[in-house]
Amino acid sequence: LSITSKSAYKKSARIVGDVIGKYHPHGDISVYDALVRMAQSFSLRAPLVDGQGNFGSIDGDNAAAMRYTEARMTRIAEEVLRDLDKDTVNF
Numbered sequence: 001l002s003i004t005s006k007s008a009y010k011k012s013a014r015i016v017g018d019v020i021g022k023y024h025p026h027g028d029i030s031v032y033d034a035l036v037r038m039a040q041s042f043s044l045r046a047p048l049v050d051g052q053g054n055f056g057s058i059d060g061d062n063a064a065a066m067r068y069t070e071a072r073m074t075r076i077a078e079e080v081l082r083d084l085d086k087d088t089v090n091f
Helices: 012-022 028-039 075-086
Strands: 049-052 070-073
Touching: 012 028, 012 070, 028 049, 070 075
Parallel strands: none
Antiparallel strands: 049 070
């Protein structure tokens, strides 16, 4: 899915499905929980996901189901991943 900070928001369910299909075929709840946490400004100092919709609150309210939320990367996430294509990490 080529999702950047300038692209349109994509449904979280679509993002989760893509992650399950390509990288982590062990259930959608853990993938969505990670996506939600990366979108919460009260959980991370610099959120890596720009979320649209209900991603929970600091008071403990749960995030909406993945079919109702949308997400894309933040600019800081792009900076973190920018040099990954330059053989920074040996796989």
